[in-house]
Amino acid sequence: MLKHTRARTLTALAVAGLTALSALAAGAVPAAAAKASGAPKYLSANELPPYLSSTWTAGKIEDGVPEGLQYCLGDAFLAYDVNHRSFRTDLEAGATQTVVVTGSDSKAKxxxxxLNKDFQKCVSESSDxxxxxxxxxxxxxxxxxGARVHGVASVASWGAMDLRLLSVGRDGRTVTVVDYGQFGGFKKAPVKAFKKTTTTAVNKLY
Known part of the structure; x- marks a missing residue:
């Protein structure tokens, strides 16, 4: 059961909050300060890749790191004030957008x-x-x-197939991560649509 849970974490998109630690000490911009200077905007439900006949529903903007990112990217986020929005369908697809406003362009870079390195390393070290x-x-x-796009497909010995598309983009001192998951593999991966979503996410920040 532990191995099964660890492997499924690579494609999990369930949403849960994780309190950000030491934001001021790390030079992150507090939420109030970010709002005063123009808070970043998030994706809307209709800007997610179409998935079969289902309709996307957007959740509220919440504090913390979404559960689906904690395993691979949690350590990178610890020093920052992190917010996210989750998206769901009535079928087998889900997504999150995570946004971090850092103290400077160099810190965001x-x-x-x-984040890009940690995600690749996490996937490569998966040994279940x-x-x-x-x-x-x-x-x-x-x-x-700029933004970078990653794709991960997993096939379990019991037959389950999961696809995960993840992107990391930056606009000045702000970084956003878009994380998308569905059943299936690369054959039906909505890569073109996901890249469009990522471009929209980065452009829409400010």
Whole structure:
């Protein structure tokens, strides 16, 4: 059961809050200060990749790191004030958008770099013998200060197939992570639509 839970974490998109730690000490911008200077805007439900005949529903903006990112990216977020919005369908798809406003462009650049590296490392170190994992670097996007897109497909020995698309983008001192998951593999992956969603997410921040 423990191995099964660890493997499924790579594609889990359930939403839960995790209190951010030491935001001021790390130079992150408090929520009130961010709002005063123009708070970043989030994706709307209709800006997510279409999924079969289902309709996306957007949740409220919440504090903390979504549960689906805690395993691979939790350590990178610990020093920052983090907020997120979750999205769900009535079928087998879900997503989150996470936003971090750092203290400077240089800190945001360093955070984005670490998030990309940590995610790739997390996937490559997945060693559950009951789950076969395939990682694909889906390239970069020329939006604001840039975005990188990752794809992960997993097939469990009991037949379950999961797809995860994740992107890290930056606009100045702000970093956003869009995390999307559905049943299936790369054959039906909505990569083009997800890249459009990522571009919209970064452009929409400010």
């Amino acid at each position: 360093a955070l984005a770099t670490r 013998p009951d789950v076969e994992v395939e990682y694909r670097d889906l390239g970069t996007l020329p939006v604001e200060e």
